[in-house]
Amino acid sequence: MITLKGVEKSFGKQQVLQGVDLKIPTGKLTTIIGPSGEGKSVLLKHMIGLLKPDRGEVWVDDIDISQLKDRALNDVRKRFAMLFQSAALFDSMNVFDNVAFPLREKGLALESDIPRVVEGMLERVGLVGAGHKNPSELSGGMKKRVGLARALVMGPEIILFDEPTTGLDPLMAKTIHDLIRSMHRVFGFTAVMVSHQIPEIFGISDWVAMLKHGKIIAMAPSKEFQKIEDPAVREFISVNEENIVQV
Ligand SMILES: Nc1ncnc2c1ncn2[C@@H]1O[C@H](COP(=O)(O)OP(=O)(O)O)[C@@H](O)[C@H]1O
Ligand SMILES: [Mg+2]
Numbered sequence: 001m002i003t004l005k006g007v008e009k010s011f012g013k014q015q016v017l018q019g020v021d022l023k024i025p026t027g028k029l030t031t032i033i034g035p036s037g038e039g040k041s042v043l044l045k046h047m048i049g050l051l052k053p054d055r056g057e058v059w060v061d062d063i064d065i066s067q068l069k070d071r072a073l074n075d076v077r078k079r080f081a082m083l084f085q086s087a088a089l090f091d092s093m094n095v096f097d098n099v100a101f102p103l104r105e106k107g108l109a110l111e112s113d114i115p116r117v118v119e120g121m122l123e124r125v126g127l128v129g130a131g132h133k134n135p136s137e138l139s140g141g142m143k144k145r146v147g148l149a150r151a152l153v154m155g156p157e158i159i160l161f162d163e164p165t166t167g168l169d170p171l172m173a174k175t176i177h178d179l180i181r182s183m184h185r186v187f188g189f190t191a192v193m194v195s196h197q198i199p200e201i202f203g204i205s206d207w208v209a210m211l212k213h214g215k216i217i218a219m220a221p222s223k224e225f226q227k228i229e230d231p232a233v234r235e236f237i238s239v240n241e242e243n244i245v246q247v
Helices: 040-047 068-076 095-103 113-126 140-152 170-187 198-205 231-246
Strands: 003-013 014-024 031-032 056-061 082-083 158-162 190-194 207-212 214-222
Touching: 003 040, 014 040, 014 214, 031 040, 031 170, 040 056, 040 158, 040 190, 068 140, 082 140, 095 113, 095 140, 113 140, 140 170, 170 190, 170 198, 207 231, 214 231
Parallel strands: 031 190, 031 207, 082 158, 158 190
Antiparallel strands: 003 014, 003 056, 207 214
16 A cells, blocks of 8 residues: 655745645555646656655555665565656667566566566567567557566556556557556556546546645545546546547
8 A cells, every 4th residue: 555645845946746645545546637747747756766755754555665765765666667658668679678678687587487478478468479579660559568568577566657648549548548457457466547538547447536736636436536526626527528529
């Protein structure tokens, strides 16, 4: 369980997080929505210790990671994988080596086991036989699949997805969301996703939370979230649904 208590974060004079209280349920897929520039990426970075709060606490199970340094923080981070907006693949490596990279770097598998593990993961994400391709030969959707395979191969307990469908057309975005959902079912990791793909996220998320003006203003199971009457929530949902129609 990841728990944020009263998390505040400023950059210069700009206070981005203004007291975030949030509990991420273990083993569920929780999606964080909210207007652009409100601090959703900043929030994810606090969960994995890439940023430290000015005030407040960030708990991963029974550890307040906002107090940890270097080695202790690294140990907690090993339990996480993070998928950024761009899949951030290594352009100089083919697909196979990209997926194998964390296993080799962290010594998580014997070299003789790596082909089986990597090929198996490529198959799960729908990339059978694509191991020899270079990132420059891949479509946007395929890059996202490789990024997902590279995150999954480490067997993380927690995966943070920062707008995993950015830059994809609506159909491909849906495919990638469905893939994340099905991988979540198979592997049972705790997932935290930032996305503005409404209404799709309601179909794949267990919980939805909304960040606005530096705070979590609503959080509920997906079905109930859609019925929330709060005007800020309603406005955000309807504006984003209109955007989808326009695409
Ligand atoms: N490392 C940083 N240094 C200074 N400002 C930052 C940094 N990271 C984020 N910000 C600012 O914090 C605000 C929230 O950013 P972000 O979390 O990326 O928003 P979003 O909700 O779109 O993900 C933005 O105004 C951004 O410019
Ligand atoms: Mg962001």
